[in-house]
Amino acid sequence: MADTQISDHVHAAFDAAGDIDGALLPVLHEIQARCGYIPSDAVPLVADRLNLTRAEVHGVITYYHHFRQKPAGKVVVQVCRAEACQSVGADQLAEHVVKSLGCDFHETSRDGSVTLEPVYCLGHCACGPSIMVGDDVHARVTPERFDKLMQRAGSAA
Numbered sequence: 001m002a003d004t005q006i007s008d009h010v011h012a013a014f015d016a017a018g019d020i021d022g023a024l025l026p027v028l029h030e031i032q033a034r035c036g037y038i039p040s041d042a043v044p045l046v047a048d049r050l051n052l053t054r055a056e057v058h059g060v061i062t063y064y065h066h067f068r069q070k071p072a073g074k075v076v077v078q079v080c081r082a083e084a085c086q087s088v089g090a091d092q093l094a095e096h097v098v099k100s101l102g103c104d105f106h107e108t109s110r111d112g113s114v115t116l117e118p119v120y121c122l123g124h125c126a127c128g129p130s131i132m133v134g135d136d137v138h139a140r141v142t143p144e145r146f147d148k149l150m151q152r153a154g155s156a157a
């Protein structure tokens, strides 16, 4: 991403977040919504504007797994790792997902098609294991159902 684009996104993120104290998290969320990740060149711009050090901004980005430091794959898959889903087979599902995508959590598949992320509850606890594929939540996901969802996501991409 070009420097001018990053700078435009950072300015727009500050405009969207408003003039509030402690704007770091809302601004980072806004930058990720606009860019798909937090470009490293955005860090000094954010730090200067909020009178923080680059290390402080970087520390927040790395602390919250939600923030990506690299562009995501075409599709983001989030697998619920919280207790209710674990009690109905989320661990076995997660094992299958990692194996079938060929990448671990917080990684993107080699072909760039899928980024895999853990999530801790999607609000569908009564019908787990739950996952999100893009913006869609899917409940009672079995390994077989996951494979079908990935086929569908691949043909839609």
Ligand code: FES
Pocket: 080, 081, 082, 083, 084, 085, 086, 120, 121, 122, 123, 124, 125, 126, 128, 130
């Ligand atoms: S625990 Fe998985 S959706 Fe709530």
